[in-house]
Amino acid sequence: MQLLKDRIRTDAKIIENRIIKVDNFLNHQLDIALFNEIGKEFKRRFSNKEVTKIITIETSGIAIASIVAQYFNYVPVVFAKKHVGINMNQDVYEAKVYSYTKDQEYTIKISKEFLSPNDKVLIIDDFLASGSALMGLVNLLFQSSAEISGAGIVIEKTFQEGRKRIEEKGIQLESLAIIDSIKDGQVIFK
Amino acid sequence: MQLLKDRIRTDAKIIENRIIKVDNFLNHQLDIALFNEIGKEFKRRFSNKEVTKIITIETSGIAIASIVAQYFNYVPVVFAKKHVGINMNQDVYEAKVYSYTKDQEYTIKISKEFLSPNDKVLIIDDFLASGSALMGLVNLLFQSSAEISGAGIVIEKTFQEGRKRIEEKGIQLESLAIIDSIKDGQVIFK
Numbered sequence: 279m280q281l282l283k284d285r286i287r288t289d290a291k292i293i294e295n296r297i298i299k300v301d302n303f304l305n306h307q308l309d310i311a312l313f314n315e316i317g318k319e320f321k322r323r324f325s326n327k328e329v330t331k332i333i334t335i336e337t338s339g340i341a342i343a344s345i346v347a348q349y350f351n352y353v354p355v356v357f358a359k360k361h362v363g364i365n366m367n368q369d370v371y372e373a374k375v376y377s378y379t380k381d382q383e384y385t386i387k388i389s390k391e392f393l394s395p396n397d398k399v400l401i402i403d404d405f406l407a408s409g410s411a412l413m414g415l416v417n418l419l420f421q422s423s424a425e426i427s428g429a430g431i432v433i434e435k436t437f438q439e440g441r442k443r444i445e446e447k448g449i450q451l452e453s454l455a456i457i458d459s460i461k462d463g464q465v466i467f468k
Numbered sequence: 469m470q471l472l473k474d475r476i477r478t479d480a481k482i483i484e485n486r487i488i489k490v491d492n493f494l495n496h497q498l499d500i501a502l503f504n505e506i507g508k509e510f511k512r513r514f515s516n517k518e519v520t521k522i523i524t525i526e527t528s529g530i531a532i533a534s535i536v537a538q539y540f541n542y543v544p545v546v547f548a549k550k551h552v553g554i555n556m557n558q559d560v561y562e563a564k565v566y567s568y569t570k571d572q573e574y575t576i577k578i579s580k581e582f583l584s585p586n587d588k589v590l591i592i593d594d595f596l597a598s599g600s601a602l603m604g605l606v607n608l609l610f611q612s613s614a615e616i617s618g619a620g621i622v623i624e625k626t627f628q629e630g631r632k633r634i635e636e637k638g639i640q641l642e643s644l645a646i647i648d649s650i651k652d653g654q655v656i657f658k
Contacts, residue, residue, distance in 0.1 A: 337530065341545065345534060345535070
């Protein structure tokens with residue numbers, strides 16, 4: 279997606295030739311007009327798939343998934359929770375996720391009442407790197423017996439192992455900007 | 469907002485005549501079509517105000533704020549972070565917030581680069597009860613010298629003290645469903 283790649287080139291901050299910081303449009307300040315273009319592009323890429331629900335993960339995926347849902351007939355969005363309040367239902371699907379940016383293991387949870395075997399789920403998330411978060415969601419969805427229609431990622435870093443782990447499960451994976459490497463503070467797209 | 473009140477009547481779960489659980493459309497599973505109606509209603513109520521940015525707080529406010537922004541010329545959304553990754557800028561505005569549902573004190577943070585004295589900010593959040601989260605955001609915004617155009621809340625519980633604390637600061641506060649009390653498991657709207 280050219281618009282997104284251009285935005286990464288102009289606005290991303292590169293740290294230690296390894297970390298791509300996009301908190302001025304994707305992770306902290308959110309560019310809602312761009313998210314709408316992202317929604318249109320995911321609809322185009324998954325136009326052959328039936329989608330009854332969009333699943334994402336707290337926190338950065340929520341805004342993107344919510345805008346994207348508008349292009350899939352306003353299906354409900356459910357986000358897996360990392361930080362659970364005292365009012366949360368105890369009857370949940372759960373999986374372990376390791377966060378590299380927080381150097382911490384989480385348990386992510388979705389209430390069983392919001393996933394059924396009849397659901398056809400599109401997974402949406404902001405980043406794919408090691409694939410730990412995405413595999414956590416896939417594990418949750420396998421527990422629920424929901425069908426996985428695909429996984430849509432905004433930015434993928436191919437120099438980590440995430441894609442392989444998802445494709446091995448037979449899941450259609452679409453990333454809108456695929457970063458092959460970072461050299462001298464410059465992003466090289468695939 | 470009648471549509472919202474009807475939805476609360478049919479779908480909210482009432483716990484101990486005190487807690488209103490709306491995680492089937494507002495907090496965990498998200499009804500994006502409803503959020504669009506909420507966006508239209510906030511636009512109507514703040515039609516006299518200039519808005520250059522929408523501010524909310526992690527986690528439940530993010531999806532609502534993102535959809536609402538579409539009705540305010542797609543202004544950027546910035547969310548205050550409770551859970552900060554190792555990549556976050558250290559140059560932040562911060563404030564303390566006490567969460568009753570998690571029985572825990574948080575420090576919320578917004579990078580200074582995303583708030584300026586030229587911003588005219590609409591605050592959006594899902595709930596107003598004690599007002600702790602909202603006052604935390606207001607404190608952050610005072611630090612930045614941004615102008616506060618108003619605060620839009622989806623569900624307000626008047627039997628806690630939040631509204632008074634906000635109105636004392638001279639801020640226009642608009643809540644789409646105001647719950648006066650809960651009796652015998654039934655919500656009584658104001």
